[in-house]
Amino acid sequence: MTAAVPTDSAAVEVRGLVKRYDKVEALRGVDLTVRRGEMFALLGPNGAGKTTLFSILATLRAPTAGTARVLGHDVVTDRDAVRRSMGIVFQEPAIEQRLTGRDNLLLMGLFYGLGSAAARQRAAELLKQLDLADAADRPAKNLSGGQRRKLELARALVTDPQILFLDEATVGLDVDARRGFWAQVRGLAATGRTVFFTTHYMEEAEVADRIALIDHGQIVALDTPQALKTRVGGGVIRLQTEDNARARGWLTEHGLAPEAGGQEIMLVHADPAAVLPELLRTLPVKVQRVEVHEPSLEDVFLKLTGRGFDGETPVPAGRPGGRNGGAA
């Protein structure tokens, strides 16, 4: 899944991208480079600007300022070249529900300029490649959610694109269907295609080579999943004691800073394994349960922005904006 196609231009190159709607600034100067052959995830809460960024890359909206290139083609001046070279799966359905899977793919082939015979052949290939034989001759509306999403994926693959955009492509699917979908995507990535995706499911983001965190229309961090997690500070210790209040007090006195609130005590530390034995021995309160885990991507986001993905924790004073939701 590492860069397989050596080439001079990046898969996606975004510089100083700004998108302003009437009053809302959805993107406030985004810089981003996705390498060829990379699995790249874009994470952030609703309204952070993910869908706006994808719409611009997919040539559906024009940026207010800045530039964006897909496989070296400018999304404004070289629109048709971008359209020809990418495939995209939207959050909402973009297939004709009353037509069969085969007809949907056939039509997309026609829209991409294939002749009737070539479009027919391409549709048959894709149905086979994505295990959609059952969906071929049934109207899309009669398919299961998982099959419909796969059909969306097949639609995005009609032109055999070198880059694939997935905008929360698996939202609302059950675990099995999501696994099936991602197995297909990983297969595509393994053949050297670039996959640029957003998701709400953290475990899906774990498969990315690199992750960008976006908040209030700006990239707040960009790194490998592992490197992002080490930014939190190593590990998270969770303690359940007989007297949490007393334990908190003691921990604070001893220079450890437990996070405020919660049923349990949460403690972020650079090296939990080194500090934990000593801690358990000297803590004057009986510990009922202890848990050590790697920081999750959500912990990373919390640490970097002071808010969770759900946006429930209020924005601390001093952070710019405070506008949340609205522009997606």
Add this chain to the structure above:
Amino acid sequence: MIRGIYAVVVLDLKRFWLDRARLVAGLAQPLLYLFVLGAGIGANSQLGGGDYKRYIFPGVLGLSLLFTATFAAITIVFDRQIGFFKAVLIAPVPRASIAFGKIIAGALQAFVQGVVVLPFAPLAGVHLGVGETFGLLCTMLLASLTFSAIGLAFAARFSSTTVFPIVSNAVILPMFFLSGALYPLVTAPHWMQLAAHFDPVAYAVDLMRGALLGKFFFNPYLSLAALVAVIAVLAWDSVRVFNRGEDDSSLGATKFNWRR
């Protein structure tokens, strides 16, 4: 460009085929006008019952074409809501071919609906010889294209499926009533004759009636020129509206965006 038009036409005709039962249901309206309204009004008409039905037959055909074409145009409004067109909009298809494809597809659907009415011609006392049939089919095709262009020019500006039919009725019905489809324009009040000169439906119906009965109200060349001009202007207008959609992913429907 041509391939894009072809793709839009194939898409719409495939969907039309799924709804082919509508062809039969679509017969109800023209037949009602022809044999109920026609019989009722015809009995009191100076033309006499039989002659009146014969007279309004082309007008009723026009009605059928007009309503089918307008309804076909609504699909563009549906497409925006369901999202299939999002996939089309990111395909390398010029917006112009979407507009032209929509006009052609709508016209073909209207034409087919009109053809389904033709077998009832003898019952209305209309004789369909080879010459008349040929002339009628040609004028029907031209009328279908005109009505489809009218429908699209409206539909292209709407993103709501609830508002569009109301607005279109407020425009389509007056155009139909002023067209002389159900009465001779010659004996109509002066202001109606005048209004008919600004009504594309009047030219279309007059051409069809002329092809069928050999009598024209307008100079047929004027009618031809008027219809071709209407198609050209409205097609250009739709292309313009669709191109505006290049930046807002809505295929241009920004002006009457009441529901968003």
